[in-house]
Amino acid sequence: MAAAPATTAPRRTSRPPRPTVEAAGPRLEVAAPPRRSGRWVAAIALAALVGLIGVVGLSAAGAQLAFAQSELEADIAALESRVDALEGEVAELRAPERIEAIATEELGMEPVEDPRFVEAAPAGAEPAAAESRDGPGGAP
Secondary structure, three states: OOOOOOOOOOOOOOOOOOOOOOOOOOOOOOOOOOOOHHHHHHHHHHHHHHHHHHHHHHHHHHHHHHHHHHHHHHHHHHHHHHHHHHHHHHHHHOOHHHHHHHHHHOOOOOOOOOOEEEOOOOOOOOHHHOOEEEOOOOOO
16 A cells, blocks of 8 residues: 655644724623522532431331330230239139039029939920930939
């Protein structure tokens, strides 16, 4: 490949200075854009304040819930002890010895020494079909 002939670009010369024109009014200059950092700082401070209020509010709500929880746990413990007491009372009331004592002392009942069972005749059967038999293991 053959080398391309080098071409040189024409050199630029500096521009001639512009003529100054004196204006009759005040001199105008380009001003920098206004700084808006104050708005950003205010927005960040407001967000931080809202966040802080939210955290304090949640903390207060958590404290109220913890207090309510402790009250409910105390109520549960009291009710559980009441249930235990009532179950003990039911056990005492259901004791066979107690029932026997009430039957003999208050109701005038006596223990049966020779129990007998009567079987009732089915509906529509003759009364002679009913039998009586002696106590458990007795002869029919």
